[in-house]
Structures are given as C-alpha cells and as structure tokens.
Amino acid sequence: MYDFLTGPMLWVTFLVSFGGLLVRAVMYVRGLNWQLDRVAYRPNMSYGIRGAIRSILAFIIPFKAQAQRERPGFTIIFFAFHIGLLVTPIFLEAHNVMLEKAFGFSLPTLGTGFADTLAWMCLVGGLFMVLRRIAFPEVRIITTAYDYLLLVITLAPFVTGLIARYEMGDYNFWLMAHIITGEIWLLSLPFTKLSHAILFFMSRMQLGMDYGIKRGGMKGSDFAW
C-alpha cells in the first residue's frame, strides 16, 4: 500500500495535478478574446506585460496593494495561510527524502522547527479563515458548503501530517492518512476552485493587461493597485 501510494500513485497524482493546472493555464489564454474582453492584447503586448507584472506583484507582496493595507488583519492571516501551505510541503525534509528516492533529486530542506512553525501557521491561518466566514455577515452570505469542503481538503494533509509528526496514535495509520489526503489535495487542484493556484495569476495578469493597455497604461498613467 505504502509503496503503491508513494510510487505509481504519486506519479499519477503529480501528472494529473501539475499537468491539469498547466492545461488550465493554456485554456485560459486560449479563451481570452480581445474583442469580447475589449483589450487589445497583441498589438500592445509590452504595455500589457508591464501592467500584468505590476498587477501580480501588487497582490503577492504583502501590504503592497491598497486592498491589503486597508485590511491588515486579513492580510496577515492570508499570507500566513498561503505561505505555510506552499512552502512547507515543498521544502519539508521527509518529502525531499521521498523525492530523492523516486526521482533522484531533492530540494534544499527546512529545519524541523521552522517546518513545524510553517505548518502551524497554515493551520491557524486556515482556522481563522473558517472563523471569519462564520463571524462576518458579508462573508457568511457568500460562503457555501463547497468553500468549507475546499478548506477541509486543503487542511487535512496538514492535520494528518502534524499528528504523524508528533507520533500521536498509530504512526503508520496517520502517515497513510497524510499521504492519501495529500494526494487528494493535489488531485483537486485542477478540478476545483483550488485551480486558483494557477488561475489567480492568469486573472491578475489579464486585469493587469486591461489596465496596462486600455485603462490608462498607454496614457502613461500607472494604476495604483
């Protein structure tokens, strides 16, 4: 079982997950339509790219966008959650040992203490995400069961991983649970709203091009995101 999940199944998961995300990115670009979107992408590409980069940077650098400055609490939770979510699995020592075994290479790894902190950051961040969905009427009204399901899918590998890591209960059981939930998360990426992992960049890029080309960029006026 373990060998299957960390062998062929892992291959399939990676393939479907990353391949799927790539397909979504390609489909996104193909679905852009200068006339329907009313943005002359092609002839003004350099303005577009400039706008796209500005738009993406504004939202991935903490507190750069006005929106993030106005909501410091949310910004902190948001970045804690996402940094924990992305950095931990990639640079975790245990994962890289597997990587080495399976593919013959590994990435630099994090110290255990640091990795633990990141994992907790993600969990606590996720918890706050749930709490604000319940607490704020403006978030509650748009929250659906699907939103909670996605949070569960995303957080499950962290919960199981931490339980296994602290060796609470049956290590082997929690390790398996961790691998399975991790693979479910990866497999969900291209097929659910979690596709925002890639589509966030596409959407930001598109709106950035819109501003960079049509809505002021070509008038030499940078939009203050």
Next chain:
Amino acid sequence: MPEGKFCNKTPITTDEQLKATLNDKGGKQYYEEMNHLEVDSEKLWGTIQKTMKSRLKTWLEICAHCGLCAEPCFLYQVNGRVPEQVPSYKIQATLGQIVKKKGKVDNAFMQMCMETAWSKCTCCNRCGHYCPHGIDMGVMFSYLRGLLYGQGFVPWELKIGAGMHRVYRAQMDVTTEDWVETCEWMAEENEDEWPGLEIPVDKVGADIMYTCNAREPKHYPEDLAEAAILFHVAGENWTVPSEGWEQTSLSMFAGDWECCKDNVANVYAAIERLKPKRATGTECGHAHRATVIEGPYWMGREDGQPPVPFLHYVEWLAEALREGKIKIDPSKRIKEPVTLQDSCNYVRNQGLKDVTREIISYLVEPGYFVEMAPCKEHNYCCGGGGGFNGIGKYREQRNMALRKKMDQILDTGCKLVIAPCHNCWDAIRDLEEEYEIGIRWTFLKPLVIKMMEVPEHLLPKDE
C-alpha cells in the same frame, strides 16, 4: 402574453415606437407588461455560451467568497452594509445562477436581476481593484445588463434611451438640422461679445474635431458656446461634424451592444470624412468611455484605438493651459476651498487623474484645493453612474447612493465642486436638491472662461 407592446425583446427602432413608449408615462404599462414577459432560455444560454469566455468564466469560478469586495463598494456602505449588497453576492445571485441553471430561469428571477443590475451596481469598477483575484464586478454587471436587455428586462428609460440612439443617433431627439441650427445660433448669439467667433461645421482637415453630449444642444446650448469660445481664444483650428457629433451612449448603460457599435461608427465615420488631426469630446465621462475607451473594440479595431488620437476634454484643456494657448489671470484664481470629482469613467478607466490636477494647479490659488478622501482611482462613484441618474423606478435607491458623495464632499469642507463629467455634474446637482448641503458645482468650461485672460485682438472693438 409572451411579449408586450412596449416591453418586449425587440429594440426600439422607429420614431412611432419611440413616441408611443415615451407616452406610457413612467413606464406604467411597460412594467405591467414585464410581469408577463417570457424568458427565452435557449437564446439566453446560447448567448452565454458564445460570449462567456476565460475572463468571465474564471471570475465566476474562482471567486474565493472572501468578502473583500464588500467594503470597497459604495452601495454596500450606504445601504447599511447589508450582506445583499456584497458585490460577490450580487453577481453570484444573478449571473452566477443564470449560468448554473443554463439559462433556465423565470420571469420573477429576471426582474430581480434587473433590479440588481441597475439599482445595486453603477458599473463603477471600484470593487475590481480591491479583489485579490482581480474580479471586476463592473465588467460582470455590464455583461449581465447585455443579457437582460436581450430579453427585454431593462428599465423603461433605458429602453427608450437606447431607442433614441437608434432612431436619432443621439440620446435625445436632436436631429442633424437641430444640431446645425444650434451651432449657428450659438455662434451668432455670442458674436458681439466674441468677434469672429465661429462654430465651423464639417470643415475638412481641421486640427481638432469636437463632439458632445446631446443634452448640451438640447438643454444647455451655452455649453457648446463655451466650448467654441475656448477654442476661439486658444486659436484652435477646429470643427464639429454635422453627423456623428453625439458621443454619448445610453445604449452602453442599457446593454444594447449593437446600438453602441452604431453610435461609435457614426462618430468614427465623421472622423474619416473630415480627417481632423485629432478629436476631443465634451466634459462627459461615459461618452468618452463609449467613444474612446470601449468604442474601438465595438468597432473591431484591433489596436484598440480610435481612428485619430481622441482626447477627453480635460486632456485638451490641460494641454491648452500648459502650452499657454489659454492663460489664466492670476488675480482671478479660485481663492476658496474647492474640491474635484474624479469621474470613474476616465479616471479609473483611463488613468486621467494627473491631468485634472494639472488643470487645478492653473485654476486654483495654492492651498485652496482639497482632495476628497479617497480620490483618484480610489474615488467613489458620484452615485448616479451607469444610468442610475435617469431611472425613475430606482430614484429612491439612487438618492441613497448619493449619500456617499455627499459625505465625501462634506468632509472636504468645500462649497465648490468641480465636476468635469456630465453625469457626475447631474448627480451632484441632484444631491444638492435632495439634501441641501449648500454646495455649488461647476464644469470646467464656464470656470475657465471667467478666469482667462483674453488677448486684446479678440476683444470687441468699442465703437
């Protein structure tokens, strides 16, 4: 009754239809008929499949339901922050549902969508730059309006508005003759005071072609005269076209895309005919957006640009002041606290924030200009955008919407507001009427005329 006499899926294309619909005072029968209008689900879904691509589809799909778009929406703020005014909710509950149900929605649902699209969003695009995913509700609602218009679920005034554009190629019943006569009349009327003043119609090869908002020849002809005086003093070689002079687009508010294209085609045809070096329009935000920002795309122009460089009035004026074509008498500069209304349509949508402030620097004595908070691309809609000003059915909601601007103005402590956008100007006028906060408001043209130095040779000779 699937389609009514007034309320139906067919645009108004004849004078008779137009007059008949206008005669249905307040749209009484129109809205009554709307209760029986059938939804053509197949067509609705067909249109969506054809026109909803990456951008809109992705926006609907990846909205994180984070609620960050709530506070940025002024309608959410002024309506007691009720969750029903959260932009994401407004769009998911309308467009989102139509898509989910593949167009199989009923009359009551469509009426709810109409109310949401025209009374809960002014397409000001503000929420779009606070959303982490870059989801621009202004764009989404404008798309929804197009779907609703195609099904006949559109406020009475906007059905008429689009019809006006279709029949008269102007948002009011101003014909070519009326227009040309107004030009002649305004030139004559002001000739004594401005010797040599002309409003040249259809002059080929002028440096600049001027277009305007049909409300000006119809109700404020002095605005046209003021434009002429400023061109005259600036020594511009200018002209107006006899056809294609109307630059506004109520059809854009209505979601009548076919008609939008026709409006713009008319203006661009004038440009091709008269071959001016450049063009400029009046102090109107949505007219500029329709003709210059969106128009090239409706016309299928691949570079996204109008046929010749087309300036908004504020750009022309800033240039004239910068180059000294118009000089301000320093003793006449404004010496009272004054604020500026940033029009979403050319500030948030075309970055003209600094140009307007450059104009202010010439007109206002240093220390007297007070910015609204927030301002520039972060400014709030005046409250009357997207057609809100003109829809009787939603007057109450519109008046509520004005409150944000009212608070913004009150906070500046200014009694004078410069509003270089027709629609904003109207909204601020209504705001004063409704709430009586004791403010004055002005376009740039009359202000500059009062303050400029007139070169000796342009003054009337004493007899």
